[in-house]
Each structure stands twice: as C-alpha cells, then as structure tokens.
Amino acid sequence: MNGTLIIAIVVLLVLGAVVVFTAARRRETTGVLSRETRAREKQASEKGIVGKAYEREATAARSTELAIPASVAVAPWTPPDPEVIGVSRRQFFNRATFTLMSAGLGGFGAAVIGFLWKGAEGGFGSKITAGKLDDIIAGIRSNKGFLYLPEARAWITEYPKESLAKAEAVYGGQAPVYSGMSSGIVALYQKCPHLGCRVPTCATSQWFECPCHGSQFNRVGEKKGGPAPRGMDRFAVSINNGNVVIDTGAVFGGPAIGTNTTGQEAEGPHCVGGGSH
Numbered sequence: 001m002n003g004t005l006i007i008a009i010v011v012l013l014v015l016g017a018v019v020v021f022t023a024a025r026r027r028e029t030t031g032v033l034s035r036e037t038r039a040r041e042k043q044a045s046e047k048g049i050v051g052k053a054y055e056r057e058a059t060a061a062r063s064t065e066l067a068i069p070a071s072v073a074v075a076p077w078t079p080p081d082p083e084v085i086g087v088s089r090r091q092f093f094n095r096a097t098f099t100l101m102s103a104g105l106g107g108f109g110a111a112v113i114g115f116l117w118k119g120a121e122g123g124f125g126s127k128i129t130a131g132k133l134d135d136i137i138a139g140i141r142s143n144k145g146f147l148y149l150p151e152a153r154a155w156i157t158e159y160p161k162e163s164l165a166k167a168e169a170v171y172g173g174q175a176p177v178y179s180g181m182s183s184g185i186v187a188l189y190q191k192c193p194h195l196g197c198r199v200p201t202c203a204t205s206q207w208f209e210c211p212c213h214g215s216q217f218n219r220v221g222e223k224k225g226g227p228a229p230r231g232m233d234r235f236a237v238s239i240n241n242g243n244v245v246i247d248t249g250a251v252f253g254g255p256a257i258g259t260n261t262t263g264q265e266a267e268g269p270h271c272v273g274g275g276s277h
C-alpha cells in the first residue's frame with residue numbers, strides 16, 4: 001500500500017514538473033520576434049525610420065495592385081488531323097458493334113437464303129431424284145440390305161414382293177408410300193420416332209437399332225422393340241422414267257406397333273440392348 005502511494009506521489013511530481021517546465025518555455029517564447037523581423041527593424045532604425053513612418057513604409061511595400069503579365073501572342077486554332085489522333089474508344093466500340101451486327105445479320109441472311117435455295121434446288125425438303133431403280137436395288141444389295149441417301153436423310157431398303165398383299169392392307173391409306181413398296185423399295189426417314197436420334201442399321205440382325213434407347217425396327221421400318229411409339233416414318237416414292245424420286249417434303253407416320261407385314265425376324269445378334277436373336 002505504501003509502495004503504491006509512493007509511486008503515485010512520484011508520478012504526480014513528475015507530471016507537475018512537466019507542466020511547470022512547459023509553461024515556463026511558453027512564457028520564454030511568447031513575444032520573441034523572428035530573426036528577419038529583428039533585422040528589418042535594425043535597418044529601419046539605422047535609416048532613422050521609426051514609429052508611424054516605419055508602419056507607413058511597410059504598408060506601402062505591401063502593394064495590392066494586380067500583376068499583369070506581358071501579353072502573349074495566341075496561335076490560331078487548327079483542327080487536329082484525324083489520322084494523327086487515331087480512333088477514340090467510343091468510335092472503336094461503335095464501329096465494332098456495327099461491324100459485328102452487320103456480320104451477324106449477313107450470316108443469318110445468307111443461311112436463310114442458302115436454306116431456301118437448297119430446298120428449291122433439290123435438297124432435303126424437296127423431291128430428290130435418287131437414280132435408276134435398278135441401280136438403287138443393286139446398291140441396296142451390295143450394301144448388305146441397306147442404302148443410305150444423305151441428301152434425303154433416308155435409308156432405302158427393298159420391300160419383298162410376296163408381302164405386298166399384307167402391305168396394301170396396312171399402307172393402303174398412304175398411297176404415295178405404298179406406290180414405292182409396289183415398285184420394290186421403301187424410303188425410311190433416318191430420325192427415330194422415339195426422340196429423334198439418327199437410327200443406324202445393325203449388320204448382324206439386319207434390323208434398324210437405335211443406340212439412344214434401344215428401339216428396334218425390321219428392315220422395312222416396322223417396330224420390333226424398345227420405347228418408340230410406332231414404326232419408322234417414311235417418304236413417298238415414285239418412279240419417273242425409270243428414276244426413283246423421293247419426296248422429302250412430306251413425312252408419313254410409321255406403322256402402328258404390332259405391324260409386321262414381312263415377318264422378318266432378327267437374322268443375327270443385336271447391336272443394342274445386349275440381346276441375341
């Protein structure tokens with residue numbers, strides 16, 4: 001307790017000494033003139049200028065007149081050379097936007113024209129001349145039962161003549177399709193009637209087998225298995241001067257589930273679904 005009291009007293013004494021020292025220093029410095037002021041006063045006193053005369057002279061020395069600089073010749077304005085200053089950021093973005101929009105619109109327009117042009121010239125969506133009927137059938141046979149026609153997006157297969165009676169009962173309502181069958185061929189749209197995958201052929205089973213969800217169709221596109229709601233869709237086929245003409249402008253819906261006019265069963269192992277014939 002005594003130690004704490006002693007420390008507190010010492011601290012108070014130190015603080016008191018600091019306060020007294022600071023006050024003394026302030027008193028010493030208050031009213032002391034700077035060296036320059038004392039020098040000016042000394043000069044004035046040597047010249048005999050004192051009192052009011054000294055103040056008047058000091059006032060006169062503080063002139064309030066505006067300092068007017070010497071006149072400067074102003075050069076005439078000439079517009080900057082655009083080649084020299086280049087392209088501003090705003091100009092750059094405006095031109096870039098305009099260029100990109102023009103390119104986009106131009107590309108879109110070209111695509112539309114190309115699409116319409118192709119349709120007019122015989123691409124998908126129009127009547128496509130596939131070739132002589134005999135050549136088509138020879139092509140099917142040399143390709144092991146299936147002939148792909150990319151411009152028609154269609155598979156061409158043979159339709160057996162001995163099944164025509166059954167076919168008439170099923171496809172008779174689709175006269176343009178039945179017409180092709182009676183000529184010995186059928187043109188099947190490559191798009192799966194389930195969810196639209198491109199349906200490939202299976203060389204071993206001699207069916208069409210969709211890799212997406214496993215739908216299966218026999219060689220003339222009648223459904224044999226999987227989730228597809230019907231057989232493969234197809235196109236009208238006509239013969240014009242011996243040439244096979246496939247009209248891809250209209251798609252005929254595939255036959256109902258259970259249709260089996262040819263009775264073709266799988267001729268070997270399946271390509272999808274892991275099954276065997």
Ligand code: FES
Binds near residue numbers: 211
């Ligand atoms: S798209 Fe072919 S089975 Fe689903």
